[in-house]
Amino acid sequence: MALSEQEILAGLGEIVEEIVGTEPSDVTPEKSFVDDLDIDSLSMVEIAVAAQDKFGVEIPDDQLKDLKTVQDVINFIQK
């Protein structure tokens, strides 16, 4: 069962809120995790782990560094 882009975006919004307290509505596809959402490299690992639990898709550390925006993560999970 493939998740829609909207479902993944909503799920990522919940994850980001849980980890760094950002409003889910601020988590939009074009946002950069580092520059716009103020998420550091360790919080990115927490997001990857939470995303794996939620969506069942593993994001390895060596690929994590290439996922700059929310859209990048959505694409990775949909792939």
Place this chain on the structure above:
Amino acid sequence: MFKVPSAPGGAAILSFGEYQPSQVVTNADLEARVDTTDEWIQSRVGIRERRIAGPEDTVASMAVAAGGKALAASGLSPEDIDLVIVATCTVQDQIPNTAATVATRLGIVAPGAFDLNAACAGFVYALGLASDSVRVGSARNVLVIGSEKLSDWVDWEDRSTCVIFADGAGAAVVSASEDHGIGPVVWGSSGDRADKIYLREGKYLYQEGQAVFRWTTTELYKVALEALERAGVEPSELTAFVPHQANLRIVESIARKLGAPQALVARDIVTAGNTSSASVPLALSRMIERGELPSGSTVLTLGFGAGLVYAAQVIRIP
């Protein structure tokens, strides 16, 4: 069949001791040295200041200082000690070993003496061995020390590591006891991830921060919970959780997963930095000095580090 010693059966910790170098290095001091900020260091690793060894401080001298304090606090005489274990992964000279020299400087005559390298988990491994040695009668009283001079193995131009590591030593005396004051040690390793923490160019500590963070925050709470289960202790019975002081965010993440919200969580890293195998006994010793761990309280320890290796056990505070 051979004869074996009659064993007392139980082992417990009699005392702790610690030593920190006098030189305080603050985040502001590091800002002047590498491209970093106090805010970055505090938010990423949780450290405000750390102690760095002076020229007079060696792994052996710090071990003697911490071990001497633990010995004095135990009420035992040097001649009562028959085994000395020094956990260290940062000693410069591998030969001769450090433990024998430390024992002699403390006036302990002809004990069993060896060094143990389980990286940042070294003290927890050593405590497990000390407890088992006493319980089966291989030793009566054991001096267990973690002593590390990480500053010798840090690239002071590398802002990702020089802000983390520090120096110091902690020690405990383990003796026979009518009951069990040290729970079973749960230990293990993952050599397939040996490349996550190693010496770059054979001389500078290097770690893959994200990989280490993922490992520690997703897997190690299970080791800690297993140590509780094997000792028959409920998370709700814990007075404190004292994990290796690697990074405050790792410490707090593991603590949240234990189901022990009442337990005090060691945050010694804030003022001591990451001192590898010294961090657990250093934190315990300082928490006891501040009156945070009453005699008889139950504490969960957890060590983890390069190898990768890990170990956990429950202890009773003397």
